[in-house]
Amino acid sequence: MAKPITTSDQVRQILNEEGAPVVVFDHVQLAFDEKVVLKNVTFTLIKGHTKIILGASGSGKSTALKIMIGLLRADSGVVWVNGQRVDQLTEAELMAVRADLGMIFQEGALFDSLTVRENVGYKLYEETDLPLEQVDKRVEEVLGFIDLEEHIEKMPSELSGGQRRRVAIARAMAFKPSIMLYDEATTGLDPITATTVDDEMIKLRDLEKVSSLIVTHQLRDAFYVATHMARRGARGRVEIVAATPDKERETEFIMLKEGVIIFEGDAAALRASTDPYIVNFLS
């Protein structure tokens, strides 16, 4: 007899389909005392796509990411991540949701007392029963992906700012999450170093099919990620090239102003916007 299809099976089936919504924010509100941080924020992240949240400092961008991963709880509204309502889950239940979410924090947030190897493999070493050889292999693999294998035994303090951010990306991708959240991953980096971090985001999105939510106020990086794509060239070498129009449309921008979404659309629509705030922000 065929196994009956349960709700969770149905959710899994839907999430496996092309164009499935992996993150849904539905009228989310949050205030700290009198200060409203997010007001009626509604958006959807489609599987394999990228959403870039732009806005000035204090506009609520990072807060939205923290709500998504359950580090903060919204006052009202509904938040779905991979078919689970994270706004209703307990801290213990959230651990299962976080198993499929990788987050890169501002400044990297690497563990000071651990080496690059231990940082990257942290979740696999500490939170899984995988054999050590397998974890070591995976750590070396992800460090190879971001071209930092030679730094594997170094401490975070021995790395440059850009290297620390890239190690943070490696740590977040080590357990193969399907959604990556980048919180100001390039802030404070020079343009050349920032591009190396942008390239890692593009590679993860296009080669590993990871859905991405990027929070930034660095326009250069936002547009770079939106207008470029990664592909395997001759002899399997990864190339970053200009994105095709279809690929470009897979990246959407959201502009937040004082906790309210004032724009949602692709790069072309953002450039064409006549909203004075957006025009001022882009200039």
Added chain:
Amino acid sequence: MPIPIQRWFKQAAFEVQEYVYLTCSAFAALFTRPFYRHDAIEQLDLIGFGSLTVVLLSGLFTGMALASQSGLTLDQFGARPVVGRLVSASMIKELGPVLTALMLTGRIGSGIAAELGSMVVSDQINALRALGTDPVRKLVVPRMIAGIFMAPVLTVIADFIGISGGWVVARYQLQVNSSLYWASVTKALYMHDVWMGLAKPFVFGFLIATIACYVGLRTSGGTAGVGKATTLSVVAGSVAVIAADFFVTQFFIGFVF
């Protein structure tokens, strides 16, 4: 009641509530998986072996000063030979546990608060949570275990070194015969004193570690906040140790003996 005072009481009640919640969560985490064994062992080493020097030195000099001071007083009554009795009773019941705990507050409490505070302000605690680790299990439980179990061990060592320091002074400064000193040390030791002296450091170790963890995890305001958290952890830990000393003593006098 004036509004600022009301606000102060509300804030104090909130802090106590959050502290109790943290310690209850830590106790609950002791009996469920996952348990971070390596972190617990590392903390036992850091708090126990790492504090040995400071505890040895403070114990030694306390015992020596105690013998020297009490020798002068006892001379007035011609009771110099019983100096050992005074040193052992004072060290085991009061000075050993309290001074060791105060040394641990300075060394361990400040270290824990600074470490966890830095982790909070640099988003490492959030990173831990995002990676699926409960910070209470990973950070608080190992430190609490180390505090509870290493404070008594260090206290026993401090007691022994203090009494030995007292012997050095008694023998070479006060010219008290060694066998007389050691006989008087053991004569003053009653089992209830020993129990009291051993029970106190369990309470002190628990308080020092959990207060430091609580203060560290509630750090805000960047690096300046870390400095404040470190100071607060030492101040709150020291006051808690001295207050707990009084209450544990009252408990033993009232309910146990």
